[in-house]
Amino acid sequence: MGKGKQFKFEENATFAHVVQPPFEQVMSDAFPLKGSWNRDFFRRDAPLILELGCGKGEYTTGLAQLRPGCNYIGVDIKGARIWRGARTAKELGLANVGFLRTHVDHLLKVFGPGEVNGIWLTFSDPQLGKDRKKLTSPLFLERYRQVLAPGGVIHLKTDSPELYHYTLDRVAQYGLPLYEHSADVYGELVPRLAPADQAMLNIRTFYESMWLGEGKKIHYCRFGIHPLLGAG
Numbered sequence: 326m327g328k329g330k331q332f333k334f335e336e337n338a339t340f341a342h343v344v345q346p347p348f349e350q351v352m353s354d355a356f357p358l359k360g361s362w363n364r365d366f367f368r369r370d371a372p373l374i375l376e377l378g379c380g381k382g383e384y385t386t387g388l389a390q391l392r393p394g395c396n397y398i399g400v401d402i403k404g405a406r407i408w409r410g411a412r413t414a415k416e417l418g419l420a421n422v423g424f425l426r427t428h429v430d431h432l433l434k435v436f437g438p439g440e441v442n443g444i445w446l447t448f449s450d451p452q453l454g455k456d457r458k459k460l461t462s463p464l465f466l467e468r469y470r471q472v473l474a475p476g477g478v479i480h481l482k483t484d485s486p487e488l489y490h491y492t493l494d495r496v497a498q499y500g501l502p503l504y505e506h507s508a509d510v511y512g513e514l515v516p517r518l519a520p521a522d523q524a525m526l527n528i529r530t531f532y533e534s535m536w537l538g539e540g541k542k543i544h545y546c547r548f549g550i551h552p553l554l555g556a557g
């Protein structure tokens with residue numbers, strides 16, 4: 326491991342706002358913050374919003390500044406990337422930000438039923454040709470349904486037309502409420518989006534900047550999850 330990575334891992338271990346549960350603890354359903362993130366981690370009651378595959382946490386820290394009344398958790402498996410977001414949160418003094426180093430597949434083991442109010446999927450790997458692995462596959466949508474409170478929403482921001490259209494197809498297939506959608510968020514105003522919400526869309530992530538540099542268009546949609554699938 327390079328010295329830079331080693332330093333980031335060591336600093337992560339000193340950050341109270343970075344949670345890195347051992348694999349065995351998560352798999353044995355013994356993760357203590359499940360269902361009590363607001364009470365035991367943030368120590369305040371507020372809408373809880375996740376960024377899944379947060380990378381360097383630009384959305385997590387950016388939204389936390391725009392919406393200080395919400396609690397934000399960036400989830401990623403890569404400690405060196407999370408470190409960047411955690412450092413930013415510390416430098417900006419953001420008390421409403423946490424980072425969780427775990428696999429997104431473990432969502433139901435680390436968040437309790439109805440504990441979450443919103444989920445951001447930012448430039449997720451489009452998993453071309455591997456529909457089951459897409460973060461908006463029916464498998465993941467069902468997980469989101471379980472952790473989201475009634476009225477909870479999912480935001481997808483992506484450079485991938487395939488992932489964007491795949492997601493809109495699932496929204497239509499399951500009759501989910503579609504609140505906003507745009508195939509070019511910087512080329513057109515997203516219909517019905519209030520200026521404050523437009524500010525949320527203007528946050529740029531590391532990957533987004535790369536794709537914009539290549540001239541790609543950025544797609545966005547926001548949809549609800551209740552009722553879904555065989556929800557009962």
Ligand SMILES: C[S@@+](CC[C@H](N)C(=O)[O-])C[C@H]1O[C@@H](n2cnc3c(N)ncnc32)[C@H](O)[C@@H]1O
Nearest residue numbers: 378379380401402403428429447448530531532
């Ligand atoms: C393409 S990057 C996007 C990062 C960031 N959202 C951005 O826009 O810059 C995808 C991120 O998802 C993370 N990731 C991929 N698979 C994951 C998994 N199964 N569990 C947790 N994180 C994952 C990667 O580590 C990476 O940081």
